[in-house]
Amino acid sequence: MILKKKVIGLIIFLLVSQAYVSQAQLYRISLLTCDPGDELYMAFGHSAIRVLDNIKGTDYVFNYGTFNFNTPNFYGKFAGGRLDYMLSVSTYADFVATYTREQRSIREQVLDLSLEQEKYMVEFLQVNYLPERRYYRYDFFFDNCATRIRDAMDMVLGDKLVWNDEGADKSEKTFRNLIDEYVLNMPWADLGIDLALGAVIDRDATAQEEQFLPDYMEKAFARASIVGDGPTRPLVKENHVILDFPKQNAAMPSLNPYWLFWLVAVVFTVITYIGFKRKRLFIGFDVALFSILGILGIVIFLLWFATEHSATQWNWNILWAFPGHVILAFALLRKKLKPWVRHYLLAALILADAAVVFWILGFQSFHPSLIPILLVVILRTNYLYYNVDKYKAISA
Template identity: 55%
Template sequence: MKKNLLLTLLFFALSPLLRAENYRISLLTCDPGEELYSAFGHSAIRIIEESSGRDLVYNYGTFDFNTPFFYVKFAQRTLDYMLSLTTYERFMAEYQYFRRSVREQVLDLNPEQTRDLLAALELNYRPDNRYYRYDFFYDNCATRIRDILEEVLGKQLIWAKPPEDKPQTFRQLIDEYVEERMPWADFGIDLALGSVIDAQASAYEKQFLPDYMERAFSYARIEGDGPTRPLVKSSSVLLDFERPEPAFSPFNPYLLGWVFGIGMILLTYVGFKKQKLYFTVDVVYWSILGLAGLVILALWFLTYHSQTKWNWNLFWTFPGHLLLLPLLFRKQLDSWWRKYFLAVLILADIAIIWWILGWQSFHPAIIPLVLVLILRSNFLYYNWEKFRALARSQEK
């Protein structure tokens, strides 16, 4: 394999000296996979040297699982992705195995543009250049291909807005791929990413998704080097599999959220009738929310992700909830704790208002979770001292 790659590199090092007409360059677009890292599809560049039959794929979407502190770097956005080079046969074998469709768009480049693109890819593949800092929305396997094509073609490449384009936010675009197929991933994404992804994405910005870039390529054109022509000369389907239908599972955030919410309503009703707080349940629940809030804070301030900033899920996953833990071991409540329950009630109400006003779109499954916060903080605020006094009198 190393020998083949060395021969390949030598071949492309000499490519500017060879006839550009011998090359066919195309965009490969691959359907989404079943894992989260592959849930949004994939893009790659295929290059065929027709006289020799060499068939290679440039892939900007690879990374090294053996990188030290891989998951820490991934969470902080300090993990580098890289441009890799493989044979078309090996590339397609993976998609055949996982039954993911692959489509090809052959680009209508003139000889000079072909040579320039080959030289740019060769330059990108050099060891000092092949690594890049991945950004899901703005610098990924799809946008890298678009950007290198823009670098080569310059003002000759004209993007046209697809006629079927409709207004969508970045969050809505993500939902298209995970909302039904991966409900827990969708819940986690909505929890971790902030209000910045509720901005409307332009047709150009939507190209971070391979499906949308494929569509943009089909409407793009080249002009200024002769008669205006489409960027894509021909299209074909290389692998064709049906996308699997989303499988329903009762273990999903929507159903479990409402089961929990109804359970807490019943618990509060029973507690009111029996004059009991059941405060341990609150401590467990609020502590989980507090831990989630710490993670959100870390993603906001301790990482390089631009999409995790200004995340107002903190209104209800407030890290201060962890301060409830000491109350389990105390018999008396300081006066300021009632004020804290009131503050929690207000913050939860603000979260609902924030959502209604459209300042951040929260995941629908949080509705019962926030309602529980409102209910329990209200219940504790008005009944804590009375029920605690009753419990102490019964102990005596």
């Protein structure tokens, strides 16, 4: 009889233990935040969700930041803002191995979710991994590997998730300021980004919008809390450092646009002075200058009007890098200039001056290295406008 009671007690204990495990330790769900890497596409870091199944023993990472290089017309779709990213799944071991090779640190925030919330999150990820659901139209600022995770948390927890944004850094930062934090030591990439993106990113980002950057989302998760589901508790219950590599302070490359563009400005200033003294135009320099600016203007125009990128609209770089400058370059090559050339030069001068005014008034922030280029455009359009008819024949 005593033995029978012990057996029944043991069975009850095992059942209660199993129930406890299933209720409290079915899943371990966490946010993984990865440090930036050396390449531009790695420069802003990365976010992913880890799902450890304690019953089955599986350990997977759900990653919204992947795309297929074999996509037909890959580069055309990328340039046009029509490239679809997708949710992919890898083992945790493979994920860590990748970042070990790249020597990029990984930090883990274990989420304090209830059993129902854990199940909902896993079901949400599984459904979104279905072939017909895993693809989405990527947007760097508003729909990327980080914002997809934030939106998943909002979906799963609803009004029980409180972000506590009042505890965020109060310094006002525009989207462009936020990007600059990561590419200051990549001056050419920084210049390219500033040339491609328009005035729409020169507004202050809200604390929620800052979460398009993995580092900022990591901070947002750290201050968030869960309410209305038992006692109020932090969203994050544990923090772990999975990989820890020393951050390398990348030096500014010796060949950068800052000193190179000032060198260009000095060259154009010298040839303008010599041309003034010798009564010459040195048109060849202007043909090269306006050809480059015109081609750049065509790219800006296409990014603004011919793509689905939301951040490339209202790009006032087009004031000084104008597509019509290509036509001007060809016109300057002719032995006899058309009368419209002087009118165009005046218009180009006014547009370059307007770009400076737009910059000063804060309509759009231009890359600092462009100051000498703007000065060159103003100098040469002014010089040619007043001297082209003196030193070169103009046809009727």
